[in-house]
Amino acid sequence: MxxxxxxxxxxxxxxxxxxxxxxxxxxxxxxxxxxxxxxxxxxxxxxxxxxxxxxxxxxxxxxxxxxxxxxxxxxxxxxxxxxxxxxxxxxxxxxxxxxxxxxxHVPGVLPTGLSDAQRARSAQILAQFLKSLHAFPLDTAEAEGVPHDQRNLSDIAGRKERMLGFLPKLSPHLGSETAGALESYIHTITLGRASTQKALIHGDLHYKNMLVDNTGIISGIIDWGDVNVGHPACDLSVAYSFLPPSSRPAFFETYGEVDDETHVLARMLAVFMPMLILLQSIDDRDERNKLEATRTILRALA
The missing domain is CATH 3.30.200.20 (Phosphorylase Kinase; domain 1)
Known part of the structure; x- marks a missing residue:
């Protein structure tokens, strides 16, 4: 088992x-x-x-x-x-x-250790990619059996409870200052559930499922195993997890305006997903991914 x-x-x-x-x-x-x-x-x-x-x-x-x-x-x-x-x-x-x-085979490497300047150059590329993906016809997706929100990502209250449950194991690896900032952020989340919004989404868009070229610019998206019809905030989390704060306005200028609820859910998932990666990295004793997951959490909180 x-x-x-x-x-x-x-x-x-x-x-x-x-x-x-x-x-x-x-x-x-x-x-x-x-x-x-x-x-x-x-x-x-x-x-x-x-x-x-x-x-x-x-x-x-x-x-x-x-x-x-x-x-x-x-x-x-x-x-x-x-x-x-x-x-x-x-x-x-x-x-x-x-x-x-x-x-x-899609050429590229995982986007680990990139500078903020390198990340910023992919803001519009990522925004246009998601704008196009989220415009995919839902009737076609449903005809192919694509599931609806199979991971229940819009359950904000349940996810908040899980995040708080992760903290005792993660805190010793984050340090007191980062762990404190993370806990404080989680407690600021008051929305219980996101309203229903439907788009075809990648569903698991974090740094381990993205590729960059030798200049650090996005060159590919991999691992579509969690593709589903769900809330676009799940994918829009890359604006918080991958991009520095200074390039987020350019991202949303290209993608289009979203409501406050979408921003709340997107940031929450941008924190939640690297918390999961960090948990696995601790068990695997994977120092490289421990470091990158920690940096991703800090960037999402910024």
Whole structure:
């Protein structure tokens, strides 16, 4: 039984990946297999120079991957930032009990350690990307089985309670000043639930699902496993988590005006998501992500 929501139910080794590819996609048999990393739901392998494959680590990830497989090909006329397009649709087998996907490789690196000036240069790129994504026809998304707010992100009161519950474990790793600022911020949130707003959203837009080029400018969006119809504030959280305060006005000038409630929810999620990343990083003893998650929390609070 898994102790944490990020603990794997299935081990996906490089040997297993090699075996699955050889049997299902023999045209890739000569390609190299390199593990890139993992998130809560999937483990990721680079296959040769052109492809990336994602394999579920948990049963809960399977329907998310299946939704992704259906909706991602339909986004190409709407998305203004490169994203991984599924090309290989692996099937469950006696070797491995879940389907898996192979995508075009999107060049770039995770946006860790960037300066505020580097981040600011992506403000309008991110805003236009989200403006276009959120304009995707909802009837098309629903026809492809995209779920509605499956993570209940508009439940502000419930999320506030969870954030307060995280503090005892996080505080020793944040330091007293940052932990105090974080607790004070959480207590300022008085809204209980966000009103219903519907748009097609990425659903998990944080620094581990974004890529930048060698100048630090956004070059790709990855991991669409949480794509859903929900409140656009979930994605707009990048204005607080990724961008410095000075570039937020330019972001919303391009995206368009949003109401005060959306700003409240966007900032809250910009704090909540790196808190989760920090919790996992503590358990994994991952110092790099501990540092980046902490910096993200501070930026969102600024």
């Amino acid at each position: 898994c102790a944490n929501p990020w603990d794997p139910e299935w081990d996906v080794s490089s040997g297993l990946v090699r075996r699955l590819l050889d049997r299902q996609f023999p045209e890739l048999s000569a390609e190299t297999v390199e593990r890139l990393g993992h998130g809560w739901d999937n483990i990721v392998y680079r296959i040769g120079s052109d492809y990336v494959f994602r394999f579920p680590r948990r049963r809960a990830a399977v329907p998310l991957l299946q939704t992704e497989a259906r909706i991602l090909p339909k986004l190409s006329d709407y998305i203004t930032v490169p994203y991984s397009k599924p090309l290989y649709f692996g099937k469950e087998s006696t070797d491995y009990p879940a389907p898996f996907l192979g995508y075009t």
